[in-house]
Amino acid sequence: MTSNSKFTIGSWPGRLRSFFRRNSAEIPPADSTSDAWILKTTAFSSFADFTSYYKTMEEAFKSQQQHQMKLLTGADTFTAPGYCFPCARQVNFMIDYLYSGDETVAGLKIPNWRERVICPHCGLNNRIRASVQFLEETLGCTPQSAIYISEQTTPLYQHLHAKYANLVGSEYLGDRVRFGAVDTVSGHRNESITKLSFADESFDFVLSFDVFEHIPEYHKALQECFRVLKPGGRLLFTVPFRMDSETNLCRATMNEEGKVTHLMEPEYHGDPINDAGCLCFYHFGWQLLDELKNCGFTSAAAHVYWSDTLGYLGQHQSMFCAVKAL
Numbered sequence: 001m002t003s004n005s006k007f008t009i010g011s012w013p014g015r016l017r018s019f020f021r022r023n024s025a026e027i028p029p030a031d032s033t034s035d036a037w038i039l040k041t042t043a044f045s046s047f048a049d050f051t052s053y054y055k056t057m058e059e060a061f062k063s064q065q066q067h068q069m070k071l072l073t074g075a076d077t078f079t080a081p082g083y084c085f086p087c088a089r090q091v092n093f094m095i096d097y098l099y100s101g102d103e104t105v106a107g108l109k110i111p112n113w114r115e116r117v118i119c120p121h122c123g124l125n126n127r128i129r130a131s132v133q134f135l136e137e138t139l140g141c142t143p144q145s146a147i148y149i150s151e152q153t154t155p156l157y158q159h160l161h162a163k164y165a166n167l168v169g170s171e172y173l174g175d176r177v178r179f180g181a182v183d184t185v186s187g188h189r190n191e192s193i194t195k196l197s198f199a200d201e202s203f204d205f206v207l208s209f210d211v212f213e214h215i216p217e218y219h220k221a222l223q224e225c226f227r228v229l230k231p232g233g234r235l236l237f238t239v240p241f242r243m244d245s246e247t248n249l250c251r252a253t254m255n256e257e258g259k260v261t262h263l264m265e266p267e268y269h270g271d272p273i274n275d276a277g278c279l280c281f282y283h284f285g286w287q288l289l290d291e292l293k294n295c296g297f298t299s300a301a302a303h304v305y306w307s308d309t310l311g312y313l314g315q316h317q318s319m320f321c322a323v324k325a326l
């Protein structure tokens, strides 16, 4: 699965901007009391849990698939109506075939649902909108919460920055700026997620979306996230994940001198501050949950979701939450 979370609206090609102009008619608001707008996830703490659940869900998965297939018109770009939680409004989500693979069903190419289904107003895609909703609706993030997010140049950072006074974001700028300092040119804070500059127990939430797969020593990153969380704090993150695998898939390694060895065809994801993209070292499997517990988290789970009313399409969309004991 290719994951590209960090393309901004400004970087979208002209054809998409004109698409939105053609499809910008307002949709009548739906009933705001409807529980169809509440995000319902199913939590799994192991591969065995997920496998048992899968066997009971075949009919539901078939119906989800049928709904998605009806949306495919053969057009390069199309829309699906739904409620955007971050915008708190009904919208026509935009879907195209950017980052899609070779998968076809009944002769129709399948979009990369995870990375698309984009709101025309906030610019957030499927998994980022779901993560925002989970953070606010399920995890109880409040305007006073202390939050660290490992990105600062993205529409998601802008969205959270407008709502949370105690939000800190950063980018990895390498050694051209001291870690913990702000680059005077770009205004971005420099942090390495394997060696954060924050004091122990600084944050209620640590948020990291499609970052850990780019960190050769991701164990150190998990450990740092644990360290900077307050007791009772939560790490909420997404990563490319293999639902059907107990183990992580290591795609590349890096030695102490920084030399990369590719074990598979290199996969690069979008990087907001590097046009060359960012190498993906891992696709994670269920062992990741055990690794989180080994770092000290008291619990760790994959939260799987699907919703046509919220525009959370695609089978087995997932996000992960690990909790530090009180």
Ligand SMILES: [Zn+2]
Binding pocket: 084, 085, 086, 087, 088, 091, 119, 120, 121, 122, 123, 124
């Ligand atoms: Zn939106």
